[in-house]
Amino acid sequence: MTHHQPDLDTSPKVSDEVRKTTCYMCACRCGINVHMKDGKVAYIEGNKDHPVNKGVLCAKGSAGIMQHNAPSRLRAPLKRVGERGSGEFEEISWEEALTLATDWLAPIREKHPEKLAFFTGRDQSQSFTSFWAQGFGTPNYAAHGGFCSVNMAAAGIYTMGGAFWEFGQPDWDHTKLFMLFGVAEDHDSNPIKMGIGKLKERGARMIGVNPIRTGYNAVADDWIGITPGTDGLFILALVHCLMKAGRVDLDYLARFTNASVLVNEDPKSEQFGLFLRDSDGEPQVIDRRTGQLAPWNGQGVEPDLAATYRAKGISHRPVFHLMADRYLSDDYAPEAVADRCGIPAQRIRAIAADLARVAFDEAIELDREWTDFRGIKHDKMVGRPVSFHAMRGISAHSNGFQTCRALHTLQIILGSVETPGGMRFKPPYPKPATAHPKPHCKVTPGQALDGPHLGYVQGPEDLCLNDEGDPIRIDKAYSWENPMSAHGLMHMVISNAHAGDPYKIDTLFMYMANMSWNSSMNVGGVHNMLTDKDENGDYVIPRIIYSDAYSSEMVAYADLILPDTTYLERHDCISILDRPICEADGIADAIRWPVVEPDRDVRGFQSVLCDLGARLGLPGFVTDDGSQKYEDYADYITNHIRRPGIGPLAGWRLGENATLQGGRGDANGGQLESYIKNGGFWLAHVPENAAYYKPFSMDYQNWAVEMGCYDVPQPYIFQLYVEPLRKFQAAAEGIGTRQPPERLRGQIKATMDPLPIWYAPFEDGHVDPVEYPIHALTQRPMAMYHSWGTQNAWLRQIHGHNPLYVPTKIWETNNFQEGDWACVTSTHGSITVPVAHQASLNENTIWTWNAIGKRKGAWALDKDAPEATKGFLLNHLIHELLPPKGDGLRWANSDPITGQAAWFDLRVKIEKAAAPEESQPVSPPIKSPVGQGPDELDWKVGE
Amino acid sequence: MHPAPSVIIFTTFSGLGFGLLFWLGVGALVPTGLSAFIWFAIAYIFAVGGLLASTFHLGHPERAVKAFSQWKTSWLSREGICAVATLIIMALYGAGLVFAGARIGIFGWLGAAGAIATVFTTSMIYAQLKTVPRWKHWTTPALFLVLSLGGGALLGGQVIEALILLLIASSLQFYAWVTGDTRLAQSGTDMASATGLGHIGKVRAFEPPHTGTNYLMREFIHVVGRKHAQQLRIIGLGLAFALPLLFLLLPFNHIFAALAVLSHVAGVLTLRWLFFAEAEHVVGLYYGKR
């Protein structure tokens, strides 16, 4: 034989050591194994034991090494020396930086704590940063939820005590029909991919509802290329078909939802539209055993969906009747909605029939006993194996809250929430709105705020308004403009602060949010607001402090930069008090820890807050003798006590007799070590008989209390009818003492309906749909994370620029050819960008990848980087305010209920344009504070 | 295919050099002494220069000697061996002519055969590639050989032979183009077979794997405009064949002869540029490009 082959060592040493921590390139927070060689990061892979990702890792996660080594990393604290926006800085010491920050902030706290606005982007330490802001005493704190997906979160919490992503997930192991609405990537991105893989393996069916057929929607068995903004209508048409055919889970609706709760039906009553309650305030149902009134949660009660109740001349009907009145109407018939949705009526009917068939004819049963909160024993768990998941495609519209509510309603009438094969909550969810705090906003100079900033209002009485009825918060959260803004409105902070509406602030303090670029609307306008000066030549927003780890576009606009470490160099905790990493079958939290030490003068932001908090003497950050309480974030994570027995981490807490236990217990000095030993996370399994029906199951409730999710069991029923919405609506009708301003009455009445409705996206009413006939969207590329990863040497080769994808009809009408450019115009502005053809696209929709466009000078990239010359942002076309209508007033481009930024309402027109030298508009280059990256890379550590 | 200068220069000049060596070897011209030295020098400069040029595109030219090992399967290896063997034999043959004024016939004939073998093996490097349907055809070695011999004859002042061979070469070239233009389409390899998705419908490349370029795209995807190619073909034919033929038909004159050679070389360089630039590698199908 003449074949020879060299001797090959097939068992080379892989690394010196594996350090297990948590990824940070998105909200998924996968477990990672960081392979170390010679003390350096050599390779990153998924952690197989981790509850979130079970070993898999996305492209961003695997490219973490390039993230960590990025030349765009900041090196030391920076003080601005040039004009704002120029990018001219000098490096200063931490002592100087912290003294400066203290000098700026201490006087504010003494006199006007609200003049500090502290907003924290895609912060994964919100329970800590909010604690800091609370100690400072400013009401002006929130993270990024308002511009992200608060509609989904709030609609879910108000309706069923949880939404998707960190709140819940489809029962991937049992579901037979899965419907996905408006998702390109999701917060729960790896689990979704793993879930889709499981469906495929079992040959289960998947339907994708999305104007764009890429990614998940490309592998879906059926694609519904819906017209943007019309999902609510489509979903309610499905509800119509199912109700009309009686293909709803009546038993489930009666027992586990407020479909059976009685509503006051008398338009003349002050209580019109509110629940009939007993003296304890409990909503009433008719007990089918007795035909009499009973509290919803009475022992043994069998609530009736049909029976009405009349007392003192006022009739009360169960919610289900109101639902029948509304949804059986022909307004919701498939034929009535088909044109607007762009889906043939037959197809809507077919999908409704499929849902019904799978939910009821293919129902599954698990032989597990469980007991509900009424003390009724169930000998098995009946599963409705249809499941749903949705994200920003239905959430980021001005009708998103109600659309998300409609979707939850659809799942609930099918009886598929928290039943086998349906959608399951992840502890500490389910947790109804009433179990969450309410927002707090009482400011006392020199003191802490009266409670946590963010929460769930139950009616007008909970709004954050001053005695004049004006908003207390700079972002106008919890005001009449958006009463249920559970996550605040980060996207309004800069424009409100600039306008001095509702008031002027002194210092804008931000963390981890690229607010001058891809997370802002009206990018050019924001640049002007950040650099605008008053008649004295002072900046209108006097001071800006910002913490970033990289040389992002936002850095150029700050006066003081507090450079952060990378995620591999700091402690962090992914806490159950915050947005944990739990799975439906387990409660879990996790940490990050410094697997490498920083090689430069940077500090973990949370540790900096511990220091700054102590310098400012914030309660919770100083000991009784006034000294610094938490040396650093690790110290805080270990020793902070939120409620008795409850701290940031639930794993390895100290029980009696110094035993270690999960859930509740005292602080344990060795806690972080235990986490590290266990791979960076802690996990406790939900007992089998508590794994479904969690909101209603006493087995689950008791276990959740044991785990510290809450202090007493709080079973509840799903709120198909959301009474707090009705309270706002009633106020708009003139009921009650707290009244909305006249200009908002109509909007509140129309939109804050206690039962899900659909109304056209606001932009449709403010912009001429004939002149601007096209919907323009963005999608997240799976291999890139906003600006976060775009300077990453490996990933930017995959997505170095972003064409505008155009459907066949528009492509042909405009006679576009490969390589062409087009001018895209909205009422607010126009951009000139490269186009590409896509046939698998809704015929009235164009789109591009989100946040690939970069500004010259940022991210240590060459000034001719394709991100800056061919890449672009759609954000230039989107304004935070809608164009004025008849009344001359400008309405926020947000959901009127939650304030969620309506990114996807955008309407445009398009025409062919001569190819410019670069994508338009071009923002002037900024000076890079970190120079430019190297010319070649062959990263290999070790020998 | 990327028309890399190194391979264009390599194939053109080594072709000419080995062509000349062939004519020297068969004794079509039997110079001696200094004149032999000059003739052989010209042939060696072309042949060796071309071979050296080819090493410029190697990532590790210092390991080039390893390339002789795989003669059992590799045309590149065979080419290396043939080239070196030919050069050695012809050096002996040349030495005889230069220093002894004697023609050692056996070396001459062996060398001539070696020169043909070298050019043939060179051509087979391309003609063997199923991935480039335009090349995978008998016209590739035929054309390489005829061009090499014709060019060598031209260089060696073998007017009649040059006339005949260049005429044959021009028609071969023409034939190669006509048949080559459709060969990819006829090869059975298309986007449907590349992706296996043809049974669903018409396949179109949507997004490439990277927005930037990569080695494969640089190396294999080179789209020449149709009009541009037609013009170059005419120029190539004119320079490589028509003009030299014209010069040859004119009464012999050293200037004309030199012009004929120059024109021919320029023409062959053009044709070689087209040989690469027009060749479509099937990998382009994955990028939706030819």
Added chain:
Amino acid sequence: MTQLPPPSAKKLGLVIDLDTCVGCHACVISCKGWNTENYGAPLSDQDPYGAAPSGTFLNRVHSYEVQPDQGAAQLIHFPKSCLHCEDAPCVTVCPTGASYKRAEDGIVLVNESDCIGCGLCAWACPYGAREMDAKEGVMKKCTLCVDRIYNENLPEEDREPACVRTCPSGARHFGDLGDPDSDVSQLVAERGGFDLMPEQGTKPVNKYLPPRPKDQEPEIDILAPYLEPVAEDGKGFAHWLDKALSSLPGGAQ
């Protein structure tokens, strides 16, 4: 060495499920990461922060749009790396013997210390599976993670290619395609796995599973309407509701 060994009984390779791949590029980057640190020279990147970044990758994900005669266009994500062909033309063209196919498992490799970087093997590969590293001047290709799959320094469960281990949707399968009873062979048999460019005669070991038929409503009884209304009006519905409820447990009636 350039000669192909006699066909091995064991044919290690990948099976890629085009019905499942969501096009996330995770496999691309984990491959880049693993192979930058392991087998041979690191996979370099030129102009990584500049105007024309370009680097070596052993696995790339394309996407194709397919327009059927009837119905909506479909999009298919399409990962591609070396297919470890049985009749690997890239091996036989190699002049140095640097390219070889392993006799024991059929993995096609480049012995970098023998490679002169002539590029011919890349020319011979119809699939674009080989890339010359611009910094190192040697040919790079998928190694099928030969330094993982037998690596005794890795836990047993990790002895699979980096791309397979990382793929979030489970679209990549690794195994012995020479063994008809292996999981991968069974999958290929069940799902109609196919070869890329079979006419090239390379006999790829890697197989692709076709996308399942799309946009086909499940079969329904065409005679029956999709969903039969329980009643034509609201009153009728209320009546139906009463009746329906009485059949549920806990009713007073």
